[in-house]
Every structure is written in structure tokens, then in C-alpha cells.
Amino acid sequence: MGKLSRSDILEAFFWLLIAVIFFAVSFSFNQPIEIYKFGATGWPRVILFLMALVALGNFYHAYSKGSKAQEGRVGAKENDEPIEYTSTSQYFKTGMVLILPLLYALSLKPVGFYSGTPIFIALIMIAWGERRFRFILTNTILIYAILIGLFMLVLNAPLPQGNMSPFYDISAFMLKTKTQLDQMF
Amino acid sequence: MIENFLAGTATLFGDPFTIGIFVFGVLGGMLFGAIPGVSMLTLAAILLPFTADLSPAQGVMLFAVIYCTGTYGGAITAILFNIPGAPENAPTAFDGYPMTQKGMAGKAVGAAVLCSAIGGVASALVMMSATEPLAQWAIMNIGPPEIFALVFFGLAVASSVGGRTIWKGWLSVLLGLLIATIGQDPVGGINRFNFGYSDLAAGIAFVPAILGFFAVSEIFIQAEKNVSGKYSAPKFNVDFPSFFELWAHKIAVVRSIFVGFFCGILPGIGATLAAFMGYGEAVRWSKNKSEFGTGKLEGVISSETANNAATGAAMIPLLALGLPGGALTAMMVAVFQMHDLEPGPLVFYNSPELIWIVFAAMFYANLSILFVGLIETKTILYLLKIPFQFLAPMILMLASIGAYISRGLVLDVIVMFIAGIIGFLLRRSGYSIPGIVLGLILGKIGEQNFAQGMQMVHYDLGTYFSRPICTILIVAGVLTLLKSLHSAFFQKPKVT
Numbered sequence: 255m256g257k258l259s260r261s262d263i264l265e266a267f268f269w270l271l272i273a274v275i276f277f278a279v280s281f282s283f284n285q286p287i288e289i290y291k292f293g294a295t296g297w298p299r300v301i302l303f304l305m306a307l308v309a310l311g312n313f314y315h316a317y318s319k320g321s322k323a324q325e326g327r328v329g330a331k332e333n334d335e336p337i338e339y340t341s342t343s344q345y346f347k348t349g350m351v352l353i354l355p356l357l358y359a360l361s362l363k364p365v366g367f368y369s370g371t372p373i374f375i376a377l378i379m380i381a382w383g384e385r386r387f388r389f390i391l392t393n394t395i396l397i398y399a400i401l402i403g404l405f406m407l408v409l410n411a412p413l414p415q416g417n418m419s420p421f422y423d424i425s426a427f428m429l430k431t432k433t434q435l436d437q438m439f
Numbered sequence: 440m441i442e443n444f445l446a447g448t449a450t451l452f453g454d455p456f457t458i459g460i461f462v463f464g465v466l467g468g469m470l471f472g473a474i475p476g477v478s479m480l481t482l483a484a485i486l487l488p489f490t491a492d493l494s495p496a497q498g499v500m501l502f503a504v505i506y507c508t509g510t511y512g513g514a515i516t517a518i519l520f521n522i523p524g525a526p527e528n529a530p531t532a533f534d535g536y537p538m539t540q541k542g543m544a545g546k547a548v549g550a551a552v553l554c555s556a557i558g559g560v561a562s563a564l565v566m567m568s569a570t571e572p573l574a575q576w577a578i579m580n581i582g583p584p585e586i587f588a589l590v591f592f593g594l595a596v597a598s599s600v601g602g603r604t605i606w607k608g609w610l611s612v613l614l615g616l617l618i619a620t621i622g623q624d625p626v627g628g629i630n631r632f633n634f635g636y637s638d639l640a641a642g643i644a645f646v647p648a649i650l651g652f653f654a655v656s657e658i659f660i661q662a663e664k665n666v667s668g669k670y671s672a673p674k675f676n677v678d679f680p681s682f683f684e685l686w687a688h689k690i691a692v693v694r695s696i697f698v699g700f701f702c703g704i705l706p707g708i709g710a711t712l713a714a715f716m717g718y719g720e721a722v723r724w725s726k727n728k729s730e731f732g733t734g735k736l737e738g739v740i741s742s743e744t745a746n747n748a749a750t751g752a753a754m755i756p757l758l759a760l761g762l763p764g765g766a767l768t769a770m771m772v773a774v775f776q777m778h779d780l781e782p783g784p785l786v787f788y789n790s791p792e793l794i795w796i797v798f799a800a801m802f803y804a805n806l807s808i809l810f811v812g813l814i815e816t817k818t819i820l821y822l823l824k825i826p827f828q829f830l831a832p833m834i835l836m837l838a839s840i841g842a843y844i845s846r847g848l849v850l851d852v853i854v855m856f857i858a859g860i861i862g863f864l865l866r867r868s869g870y871s872i873p874g875i876v877l878g879l880i881l882g883k884i885g886e887q888n889f890a891q892g893m894q895m896v897h898y899d900l901g902t903y904f905s906r907p908i909c910t911i912l913i914v915a916g917v918l919t920l921l922k923s924l925h926s927a928f929f930q931k932p933k934v935t
Contacts (some may be wrong), residue, residue, distance in 0.1 A: 259655055261868065265868060269610060271461060272617075274613075276617065276632065276801075279634070280631070280632075283624075283629050283630060283631050283632075285629055286799075287624075287626055287627035287629070289626065289627075290601055290626040290890055290891070290892070290893075290894065292890070292897055293627075294624040294627055294629040296625070296837075297620060297886045297889070297890075298617065298620040298631060298632070301616045301617050301620065302617070302900065304609075304613055305613045305614075305617065308606055308610050308613060308775065309607045309610065311606045311609075311927075312604070312606035312607060312803075315604055315606050315927065321603070321869070322603075322916055327482070332662055337663055337664065337667045337867075338667075339667070340667075341929060344666050344667060347666040347667050348659075348663050351658075351659060351662040351666075352659060352860050352863065353858065355655065355839075355856045355858070356853070356856045356860070358839070359839070359849065359852040359853045359856045360853060362839075362849045362852055363844075363849045367840075371836060374832070374836075375832045375836065378831060378832045378835060379828055379831075379832055379885065381830075382662060382665060382807070382827075382828050383440075383665055383666070383828075384828045389828075393828075393829050393832075394832075397829070397832055397833050397836065401836055401837075401840070405840055409528065411840065411844055412844075413840065413843070413851055414843065420474070438629055
């Protein structure tokens with residue numbers, strides 16, 4: 255196995271899988287372009303071929319020299335000591351931090367910005383390990399107020415309103431209040 | 440030229456409303472550039488509809504000022520939080536953030552202030568004196584083959600310096616290039632890799648991708664450190680660099696001005712490649728190459744001088760040829776179009792007052808970086824005192840809004856968080872995030888110009904290489920790749 259680690263094998267598999275999947279999908283748009291000899295697939299297929307080639311080079315490098323950083327690589331130092339997980343709760347906590355924002359993004363269409371944001375802010379603070387209720391509450395309100403003040407009131411930026419009741423009604427109420435404030439001043 | 444500049448200055452400062460717009464642009468650009476998660480592009484995207492109510496000169500001037508000060512402002516977050524405000528600030532983080540970790544944030548930010556101002560002012564002066572002759576030279580000498588060759592060279596440099604190994608540097612750039620192929624192909628308009636999503640037909644937008652790979656992945660990295668108990672707050676200080684410290688890097692400054700201006704003048708390239716090449720050249724010429732990436736002041740100086748030196752140069756193809764050099768200059772084209780104007784050579788004859796207000800405003804905006812920047816910086820350094828439990832959700836929310844606002848698509852927010860997760864995993868494994876982003880930004884430009892170049896030379900590589908600039912750049916790129924390949928096979932791994 256040389257100096258290979260499990261992550262080296264996974265990395266090689268990941269890159270080759272991407273190359274294979276994208277190469278297979280490229281047949282779905284493999285149409286000739288009258289004015290261009292290489293067509294729509296020429297450029298991406300060259301990239302995929304190079305990706306597969308370099309992935310094999312990366313694998314060989316890891317096999318023969320291990321995963322240590324090469325001399326002269328810029329910004330490589332911070333990655334030299336990857337964080338080791340010692341318990342399942344650490345995996346769970348990091349997983350929560352990674353998944354929560356994605357769930358928030360997926361909820362934006364039905365729930366909207368105005369209703370979903372305070373819940374997300376509070377949850378992300380909890381996921382970060384914060385347990386003081388008063389800290390979470392005051393900071394959630396503070397961040398929400400800053401965002402609403404800057405983007406809704408000052409910059410008038412259009413934000414997702416949601417399409418599900420009662421979230422849509424809350425957004426409508428916020429926007430109606432904003433219009434009334436505009437008329438007052 | 441001096442009369443035109445003075446006339447532009449008089450128009451700029453002769454009207455209180457125009458002064459107000461200028462000041463707003465200076466402060467807004469710096470502030471949005473310096474707030475982690477949003478950028479000058481966010482501000483520009485929000486302001487774009489409002490420019491319809493301004494005169495064309497005021498609208499273009501506002502965007503030009505935001506471009507100058509926002510390019511500087513993005514360095515602050517790159518240095519303090521490892522989150523570049525814009526892709527052109529990415530190389531600044533290479534050394535700026537390690538300096539913050541060492542308690543030298545003040546020195547890094549101080550150098551960024553001074554070098555951004557120097558690079559920007561020098562670029563503005565050259566822009567004013569040389570726009571017309573340079574535009575004529577570019578028209579005669581720079582075509583799609585040269586632009587493709589420059590993109591190739593830039594990517595070769597980026598892949599050769601970033602990532603834990605040369606292979607990872609290349610894979611990072613290739614991933615960026617692959618992401619750039621999502622959406623319509625630039626020649627036939629055929630949909631590629633959209634996996635059935637019609638929103639993906641327009642491709643992956645830069646702003647959410649950049650926010651995801653840089654801002655969101657950095658939050659995840661810090662969160663992981665927090666979970667494992669390895670998180671330590673950045674050290675706080677306001678110890679600016681001395682005159683002698685900066686004077687020692689005068690050659691790096693001059694070199695970066697040239698590199699920045701050369702890259703900025705080429706249409707479609709912008710300040711991003713300038714920053715990477717400015718940094719890459721600093722590494723190439725240094726006697727202590729291994730010190731780069733560990734908190735070397737010269738790294739910050741080279742990157743920040745080059746990206747601001749590119750701002751003035753980027754206006755040349757925009758104003759002379761109507762070709763934008765980056766995302767913000769592309770928005771300036773929209774400002775022109777909202778007022779039924781087309782940027783191009785005719786603007787010099789039809790609206791000379793517009794040109795000289797913009798030139799004068801860019802000159803003063805770069806000067807103001809020096810004065811306003813120093814005051815603002817001392818305030819912004821206090822951001823380091825804010826607990827990250829507060830900053831993290833704030834940055835994530837600002838990034839979400841920034842990603843959504845540019846196109847009004849929830850898909851962009853989803854893309855941003857997916858990019859954040861991918862960026863987090865790749866960074867843990869030693870891949871280069873700036874490499875991915877540079878590949879993403881230059882991929883489409885590279886493909887488009889390769890296709891146009893090939894059509895121009897009727898697929899004859901001999902004709903392609905008969906163009907001297909093109910040949911020099913491609914040979915330089917190949918040599919860079921061969922050199923890094925040599926070191927990949929024959930160099931011993933770093934002892935840590």
C-alpha cells in the first residue's frame with residue numbers, strides 16, 4: 255500500500271467518479287456546432303481527461319511520497335495538521351454546522367427570509383456550542399434587526415418571501431409595515 | 440490631459456450631489472468590501488436599479504469608485520478572517536491571514552492600505568495618460584488567441600503555487616474549470632451539465648460560488664476547530680508597518696504595479712489574475728520562497744498592489760472597447776446601457792466629460808483609501824474582538840443575502856452552501872480554494888477565446904504560434920507547469 259491512507263484512496267475515487275459521471279452526461283449534449291469543429295463537448299472532455307490523469311498522478315504521489323505538503327506550496331501549512339475526531343458527538347456537531355445552512359437555503363422558497371432567518375440564527379449559535387439562553391436570544395434579535403434595517407429598510411433589497419402560509423403572511427405583514435414607514439417619513 | 444483632469448475634478452467637486460455620490464461610493468465600497476460575507480459586488484448589484492435615476496456620468500463614476508475602494512476593502516476580510524471580499528483579494532489571504540494568526544494583523548492591513556493606494560493611484564495616472572494609445576495597441580495586438588494564452592498562463596501559475604501538492608493545485612484549477620462548463624456553451628448556446636434544472640442554464644454564478652468556497656467554508660473550518668476545542672480567537676493589534684519595513688519591498692511594489700496594469704488592461708481578465716500573478720511573481724523572484732504562505736508581508740504587498748493597479752487598467756478595455764474586465768466592470772456596462780449608451784471608442788468623442796469625471800473620481804478614490812482607509816482600518820480591527828459565535832451567523836446571513844440578491848434565485852443560496860461544504864472538505868484535504876475560484880472565473884473566458892482563436896486561425900496551430908505575444912505566454916505557461924512537475928517528482932516532501 256506504500257504510504258497511502260484511506261483518504262488518499264477516497265480522494266482518487268472521488269475525482270475519477272466525477273470524471274466518469276460528467277463524461278457520461280456529456281453524451282446528452284454531444285451535438286455538432288456548425289461553426290465550431292470541437293463542438294460543445296470538446297472543452298469539457300479535455301478538462302475531464304486531464305482531471306482523471308492528474309487524479310492518477312495525485313494517487314501515485316500519495317503512494318510514493320505520502321500526503322505531506324511539498325516544499326514551496328503557498329498556504330499549505332494550515333492544512334498540515336488535520337483535526338482528528340475522537341468521538342461521535344464531534345462528528346454530529348460538525349455535521350449539524352454543515353447541514354443547517356443547507357436546510358435553511360432549501361427552506362427559503364417555502365418559508366421565506368423573514369420567518370426562517372431568526373430560527374436559523376438561533377440554531378446556528380446552538381450548533382456552535384452556545385448554550386446561554388439570554389446570549390442566543392439577544393444576539394438573534396440584534397442580528398435580525400441589523401439585517402432587516404440594512405437590507406429591507408435602507409437598501410430596499412428584494413428578499414425571498416416564501417409561498418407557504420403562515421410564512422407568506424408574515425412576510426406580507428413586514429413589507430406592509432415597511433411601506434407604511436416609508437409613507438410616514 | 441491636465442486640463443481634462445482639472446475639468447473632471449471641477450465637475451466632480453462642483454456639484455454637492457455628485458460629491459455625495461462620490462463619498463457614498465468611497466465609504467460604501469470600503470464597508471461592503473470589509474464586511475465578511477458581502478462584497479462590493481453585493482453593493483453594486485443592489486445599487487444597479489437606482490443608477491437609472493442618476494446621470495450617466497454619476498452612475499458610471501459611482502461604480503468606478505466602488506470598484507477602487509471595494510477592491511481594497513476586500514483585503515481586510517481576507518487578512519482578518521481568511522475570507523477574501525472579492526476573488527482579487529484571494530492571494531492576500533495567503534499571507535495576510537497567517538499574519539493575523541501571529542498577532543500581526545495591523546501590519547498586514549496597514550500594508551494593504553498603503554499598497555492599494557499606491558497601486559491604484561499609479562494605475563489611475565497611467566490610465567489617464569495612456570488610455571487612448573493603449574487602447575489602440577490592444578486593438579492591434581490583443582485578440583482571442585492572446586487572451587486564451589494569458590488565461591492559460593494565469594491558470595498555470597495559480598495551479599503551481601496553491602494546494603498542498605502540485606497535483607492538488609492542478610485538481611483545484613480543473614474543478615473550477617469543470618464548474619465553469621455548467622450552463623450554455625459559449626459558441627453554440629447548447630445546455631451542458633444542467634441536470635434538468637432550467638436555472639442552471641445560465642451557469643453557476645460567480646458571487647455564490649465565491650461566497651461558498653471562501654466565506655462559508657471558512658466558517659465551517661472555524662466551527663470544526665470549535666467543536667474539537669482547537670479554536671483560538673485571532674490576536675488583536677493595531678501596529679502598522681513602519682516606513683522602512685515597506686521601503687524594503689519597493690521592488691515588489693513596482694513589479695506588482697506593472698503586473699497588475701498589464702493584466703488589468705486585457706479584456707475579460709480583470710484584477711483577479713493580476714493579484715494571482717503579482718503574488719506568483721513575488722514568490723518566483725524571492726530568495727525565501729518557503730516563507731510565503733506563512734505570514735510574509737511581501738505576499739500582502741504584492742497581491743494588494745497588483746489588484747488595485749488593475750482597477751485603472753481594467754477601465755481601458757471597458758471604455759475603449761466596450762469589453763468588461765470582471766464582474767463589476769460588467770455591471771458598469773449595464774449602467775451605460777440603462778442610459779442608452781454603449782461603452783466603446785465613441786464614448787471618448789460623444790461624452791468626454793463622462794470619461795474625465797470617471798478618471799478624476801478613480802484618482803481621488805484611490806487617494807482616499809490612504810486617508811479614510813487608515814482611520815477605518817483601526818475601527819475594523821476591533822471586529823476581531825467580537826465573539827465568533829456572533830460573527831458566524833452574521834457572516835452566514837450576509838453571505839446568503841449577497842448570494843440571493845445578484846440574481847434573485849434561491850438556487851444561488853443553495854449553490855453557495857453546497858460550495859461551502861465542498862470547499863470545507865477540499866480545504867481539509869489540502870486543495871487550493873483560490874485555484875478553484877480562478878478556474879471558475881477564467882474557464883468561460885478561456886473557452887470562449889480558445890474557440891474564437893481556433894476559428895480565426897482555421898484550426899492551424901502554426902498560425903496560432905506565429906503570434907509572438909501568444910507564443911511567449913503559452914511557452915511561459917508550459918515552462919511553469921514543467922517546472923512544477925519536475926519538483927513534484929524529484930522534490931522531497933516538506934518536513935513538519
